[in-house]
Structures are given as C-alpha cells and as structure tokens.
Amino acid sequence: xxxxxxxxxxxxxxxxxxxxxxxxxxxxxxxxxxxxxxxxxxxxxxxxxxxxxxxxxxxxxxxxxxxxxxxxxxxxxxxxxxxxxxxxxxxxxxxxxxxxxxxxxxxxxxxxxxxxxxxxxxxxxxxxxxxxxxxxxxxxxxxxxxxxxxxxxxxxxxxxxxxxxxxxxxxxxxxxxxxxxxxxxxxxxxxxxxxxxxxxxxxxxxxxxxxxxxxxxxxxxxxxxxxxxxxxxxxxxxxxxxxxxxxxxxxxxxxxxxxxxxxxxxxxxxxxxxxxxxxxxxxxxxxxxxxxxxxxxxxxxxxxxxxxxxxxxxxxxxxx
Numbered sequence: 001x002x003x004x005x006x007x008x009x010x011x012x013x014x015x016x017x018x019x020x021x022x023x024x025x026x027x028x029x030x031x032x033x034x035x036x037x038x039x040x041x042x043x044x045x046x047x048x049x050x051x052x053x054x055x056x057x058x059x060x061x062x063x064x065x066x067x068x069x070x071x072x073x074x075x076x077x078x079x080x081x082x083x084x085x086x087x088x089x090x091x092x093x094x095x096x097x098x099x100x101x102x103x104x105x106x107x108x109x110x111x112x113x114x115x116x117x118x119x120x121x122x123x124x125x126x127x128x129x130x131x132x133x134x135x136x137x138x139x140x141x142x143x144x145x146x147x148x149x150x151x152x153x154x155x156x157x158x159x160x161x162x163x164x165x166x167x168x169x170x171x172x173x174x175x176x177x178x179x180x181x182x183x184x185x186x187x188x189x190x191x192x193x194x195x196x197x198x199x200x201x202x203x204x205x206x207x208x209x210x211x212x213x214x215x216x217x218x219x220x221x222x223x224x225x226x227x228x229x230x231x232x233x234x235x236x237x238x239x240x241x242x243x244x245x246x247x248x249x250x251x252x253x254x255x256x257x258x259x260x261x262x263x264x265x266x267x268x269x270x271x272x273x274x275x276x277x278x279x280x281x282x283x284x285x286x287x288x289x290x291x292x293x294x295x296x297x298x299x300x301x302x303x304x305x306x307x308x309x310x311x312x313x314x315x316x317x318x319x320x
Contacts, residue, residue: 003028007037014038018046024257025049027242030235032056032100039065049259051246053238055180055201057104060286061320064263067287068245068279069238070202072108073318075179078292079200080112080149082310089147089175090118093140095133095160098125102151105179109149121145130156137167140174150178158188165193182233186297186304194304197297201232203276204295204306211273230275237275241288245269245281280314287317 001017003010010029017023018041026042026049029035035052042050043064052060055069083089092113096102102125110120121143124136140148148169152160161176170176181199205216219230230236249265250257268283277291292315295306 003030003034003038005031005034007034010034010038011041014041015046018042018048023048024259024262025051025246027051027053027239027246030054035060036100047259049246049262051242053242054235055233055238057101058108058317058319059104062286064259065286066242066245066263066266066281067317067319068241069235070179070232070290070292071287071317071319072105074202074290074292074315075200076105076109076112077318078310078312078315079177079179079198079294080109080118081116082294083147083175083177083198084113084116084118087147087175091143091145092118092120092147092149093136093143093145094120094123094149094151095136096123096125096151097128097153097156099128105151106149113149118147126152126156128153128156131159133160133163136160137163137169140164140169141167146173147175147177150176151180153180154188161189161193170196180233181297182231183229183306184231184234186306191299191302191304194297195299198294199297199306200292200294201237202290202292203232203237204293204308205229205231206295206306206308207276207293209277212275212277215275232276241271241274241279241290244271244274245279245288277313282317285317285320287319289314289316291315 001013029038029052042048050065052067053069058071094106122139177198179200183205186194245266248269249262252265253261268281270280271278279288279290281288292312294309296309297304298307
C-alpha cells in the first residue's frame with residue numbers, strides 16, 4: 001500500500017492491510033512522523049509485527065517494533081571523531097529542518113562533538129521549504145565554522161547547499177557532513193557542490209565485498225531502466241535486512257507466523273550477508289548491529305562518486 005506521504009492515508013491503509021488482508025508483518029514507514037502515526041495501529045491495536053527500515057533519530061523502544069536501519073550512535077560515534085581528530089575541524093554549525101529527526105539526532109551529535117573537544121557554534125531549525133539562507137551563511141562565516149553538520153532536507157536542501165557552496169565555504173577549507181547522503185542524493189546537486197562531502201552509512205556502492213557487488217548486478221538486471229539506485233539512505237539496506245531477518249525467524253519457527261513466536265525468533269537473529277556486510281539483532285533491544293562506513297564524495301570528469309575512508313565492524317546501536 002502507498003502511504004502517499006500522508007499519515008492519515010497511511011493509517012487507513014495499514015488498518016486495511018491488517019484487518020482485511022490479514023498480514024503477519026508490516027515493513028516501511030520511512031519518515032519518523034510516519035512511523036509514529038502507524039505504529040500504534042500496527043503494534044497495539046493491530047497486534048501485528050512492525051519492521052522499520054530507515055536510519056532514524058533513535059529512542060524507539062516499542063515492543064514488537066524492530067528497527068533495522070542505523071541509529072545516531074552508529075553514525076555519529078564514527079563520523080564526528082573523524083572530523084574532529086583526523087581532519088582537525090572543531091567548530092560546528094548545525095542547520096536543520098524543523099522536525100523530530102534533526103532535533104533528536106542533533107541532541108546526540110552535540111554530545112559527541114563536545115566529548116571530542118569540538119564546539120557547536122550554532123544550531124538552528126528552518127521550515128522544510130525554506131529557500132533563503134543568507135543569514136545562516138553569514139553566521140557560518142562570522143562564527144568561523146569549519147564543519148557544517150547538515151540535517152536540512154528537500155525541498156530546502158538544494159538552495160541551502162547551493163548558497164553554502166557559492167559562499168566559498170568548501171573552497172576555503174570547510175567540511176560539509178551529512179549522515180543521510182547516499183548515491184541518489186549526489187545526483188540532486190551539481191557535482192562541484194558535492195566535492196568533499198562526508199557521509200556515514202551502513203552501505204556505499206564502492207564497498208568491495210562479493211555479496212554487495214553481486215547485489216548491485218542483480219538489482220541492475222531486475223530494474224534496468226530505473227533512475228533510483230540501491231542505496232543506504234533510501235532505506236533499501238534496512239528493508240533488505242528487515243525482510244531477511246523476518247525470513248530467518250519464520251524458518252526458525254517452522255511456519256508458526258504468530259507475532260510472539262516470530263518476534264522471539266528475530267530477537268538475536270543473525271544474517272551472514274547483506275548490503276555492506278552481515279547484521280545481527282541485539283537481544284532485547286529491537287535494533288541491530290551492522291558495519292558502518294565513512295565515505296567522502298569525489299568529483300572526476302564532472303561526475304560524483306564516494307570513496308570509502310573507513311569501516312567499523314558490527315557497530316552497536318546503543319538503543320533501548
């Protein structure tokens with residue numbers, strides 16, 4: 001069912017799936033606002049299993065709701081120390097879209113920044129469709145900011161990145177970092193605006209392992225004409241893990257599809273392979289360990305790509 005990016009429509013469709021179609025599990029939701037809208041109709045009133053696949057702000061500890069995307073700890077605990085201690089960038093600006101994901105992510109990121117000797121020069125929240133950022137750019141310049149930790153999202157994202165680039169921020173040694181930038185979003189901007197951008201995700205197409213490479217080959221065969229790539233930020237990796245965790249659990253229960261039986265089997269389940277590597281649910285925590293990667297955008301011949309800088313194995317989500 002299509003949520004139409006509308007929580008009211010999504011709630012109605014979820015009820016139809018559970019009450020009429022008698023589904024045993026619901027996967028999806030993507031935005032945090034959507035998850036919050038549909039989780040009660042699924043888990044409490046619907047008494048159905050829910051798997052949420054997207055990277056998110058953390059703090060979701062609802063029974064029978066399994067989270068298979070990266071958490072703030074898995075991303076920020078890797079990326080921020082690298083920016084401060086390896087790159088020597090310590091003065092952070094946090095321009096943000098005004099909703100729950102940036103607010104809670106920034107709360108965690110600020111703690112990591114300060115614990116590693118950095119400083120948050122300013123933290124601001126804007127309407128999602130804001131198009132003018134001259135005041136923000138001035139604060140970045142006047143505050144001698146050397147790292148912009150961005151959680152602005154579309155449609156305000158394009159004008160923000162454009163205006164930041166035109167200000168000479170990156171040219172003068174500043175670093176733009178964002179924990180949701182994948183390969184699809186590189187095509188959202190002119191290449192020059194993306195040069196040097198840092199991201200931290202559970203998967204990049206540049207990862208050199210046999211399973212991940214074959215996954216890209218199979219995806220291209222199945223969807224030869226699509227402009228949408230298989231990427232981490234689009235929740236594809238979390239959805240893959242969610243489906244495979246559910247499959248493994250049902251195999252273990254030998255066909256018992258009751259929510260209690262499947263949830264018990266999923267708790268602590270392990271996947272040997274997946275995009276970016278294997279994964280394992282942390283018993284009793286409803287989140288999973290996974291490999292995390294820091295990557296930097298490079299521009300060559302007018303085209304963008306990610307180069308993987310570092311890998312951290314089986315990073316704990318540190319949730320619940």
